[in-house]
Amino acid sequence: MSDFDIVGPEAIRGGVATDAYFERTEATLRHAGKNPRVVAEVTADQFPDGDFELFAGVKDAAELLSGRDIDVDAMPEGLLFDGGPVMRIEGDYLDFARLETSLLGFLSHASGCATAALEARAAAPDSTVLSFGARHVHPSIAAMVERSALVAGLDGFSHVAAGEILGKEASGTMPHALLIAFGRGNQAEAFRAFDEAVDEDVPRVALCDTYGDETEEVLQAVETLGDDLDSVRLDTTSSRRGDFRHIVREVRWELDARGHEDVGIFVSGGLGPAELRHLRDVVEGFGVGGYISNANPVDFALDIVEVDGEPTAKRGKLSGVKEVYRTADGGHHVALRGRPGPTDGEALLEPLIRDGEVVSEFDCDIDAAATRAREDAELVGFGDE
Numbered sequence: 001m002s003d004f005d006i007v008g009p010e011a012i013r014g015g016v017a018t019d020a021y022f023e024r025t026e027a028t029l030r031h032a033g034k035n036p037r038v039v040a041e042v043t044a045d046q047f048p049d050g051d052f053e054l055f056a057g058v059k060d061a062a063e064l065l066s067g068r069d070i071d072v073d074a075m076p077e078g079l080l081f082d083g084g085p086v087m088r089i090e091g092d093y094l095d096f097a098r099l100e101t102s103l104l105g106f107l108s109h110a111s112g113c114a115t116a117a118l119e120a121r122a123a124a125p126d127s128t129v130l131s132f133g134a135r136h137v138h139p140s141i142a143a144m145v146e147r148s149a150l151v152a153g154l155d156g157f158s159h160v161a162a163g164e165i166l167g168k169e170a171s172g173t174m175p176h177a178l179l180i181a182f183g184r185g186n187q188a189e190a191f192r193a194f195d196e197a198v199d200e201d202v203p204r205v206a207l208c209d210t211y212g213d214e215t216e217e218v219l220q221a222v223e224t225l226g227d228d229l230d231s232v233r234l235d236t237t238s239s240r241r242g243d244f245r246h247i248v249r250e251v252r253w254e255l256d257a258r259g260h261e262d263v264g265i266f267v268s269g270g271l272g273p274a275e276l277r278h279l280r281d282v283v284e285g286f287g288v289g290g291y292i293s294n295a296n297p298v299d300f301a302l303d304i305v306e307v308d309g310e311p312t313a314k315r316g317k318l319s320g321v322k323e324v325y326r327t328a329d330g331g332h333h334v335a336l337r338g339r340p341g342p343t344d345g346e347a348l349l350e351p352l353i354r355d356g357e358v359v360s361e362f363d364c365d366i367d368a369a370a371t372r373a374r375e376d377a378e379l380v381g382f383g384d385e
């Protein structure tokens with residue numbers, strides 16, 4: 001026994017992280033002396049249908065595709081898509097055939113998590129929303145989950161190692177395990193020890209649902225930490241939840257009644273967009289886990305659409321090299337490259353790789369992607385009820 005069952009960066013970069021049929025394809029084409037010049041496009045749906053999703057995973061895709069003798073164009077991370085290509089690769093087929101498996105994995109999974117995170121963001125635009133879902137997925141993809149959440153505009157995330165990769169600090173306060181380690185009836189002791197132990201810049205957020213009634217544990221936290229208490233978190237287990245909104249409002253009432261209007265209320269545990277809409281006016285923030293980390297990957301495919309300059313495609317797919325456009329009214333349009341697009345349309349695909357190098361103007365910054373996502377989501381009306 002040794003090591004974890006994880007496909008590592010070198011296998012991905014080297015193209016070993018591929019489906020076996022690409023190895024057979026390479027062998028067959030080489031045997032036949034064929035290596036056509038192709039254009040291939042990554043698409044989910046062929047035609048727009050009004051169902052937008054958020055594009056993510058481009059930074060890792062660029063890392064995978066760089067250093068190859070191919071040209072790549074892509075939508076920047078953080079734009080929304082609805083039919084037509086999000087990425088286009090042009091080159092000799094054997095230069096990228098075996099990369100399809102990892103390429104689609106990078107884009108599909110990240111875009112699925114980012115889209116779910118954007119649904120959460122849109123459901124509570126004025127609340128703090130944190131990503132808590134790393135615990136539900138394989139640790140090797142935690143940074144992908146947290147990055148996708150940030151691209152969607154979430155305010156933070158919980159995973160420490162992901163934070164080191166992303167250059168951002170993870171946030172979090174206390175689990176039930178801390179309260180249980182101090183023992184039933186000793187919540188005040190736990191809150192006090194936490195306050196003494198952790199750095200001053202860590203918000204004092206007391207978890208108030210471990211053994212007793214939420215209101216009682218909240219009042220214990222207030223009595224213990226006084227003005228140092230920043231917020232309380234209610235993670236009431238589903239079997240005891242009843243009317244969660246009522247519980248939250250009761251806690252708010254009792255805090256206010258004692259002059260603690262400034263103590264925020266955070267909630268977590270099994271929350272998705274519907275729950276966020278239901279609670280957003282009575283809490284300051286949410287921890288959202290599985291709704292984001294367990295999201296279905298987007299069903300991207302890579303299809304050859306041109307061979308040696310001639311349009312072609314498997315049936316069900318559209319032949320020819322395409323452009324996608326965003327119009328001023330938030331429309332998403334697909335048209336053949338070189339044909340007129342919509343008059344007020346902005347072409348969305350940008351050069352990503354030329355001569356094997358990632359083009360310096362292509363922006364893979366997380367914060368810039370989040371800004372794009374916010375603006376584009378507003379333009380296309382994502383999440384409007």
Ligand SMILES: O=P(O)(O)OC[C@H]1O[C@H](OP(=O)(O)OP(=O)(O)O)[C@H](O)[C@@H]1O
Binds near residue numbers: 136176177270289291
């Ligand atoms: O339900 P999700 O949206 O996926 O949220 C992820 C987790 O965040 C909360 O954990 P907490 O730290 O309170 O859990 P603990 O009981 O392990 O302390 C909640 O109980 C969930 O288990």
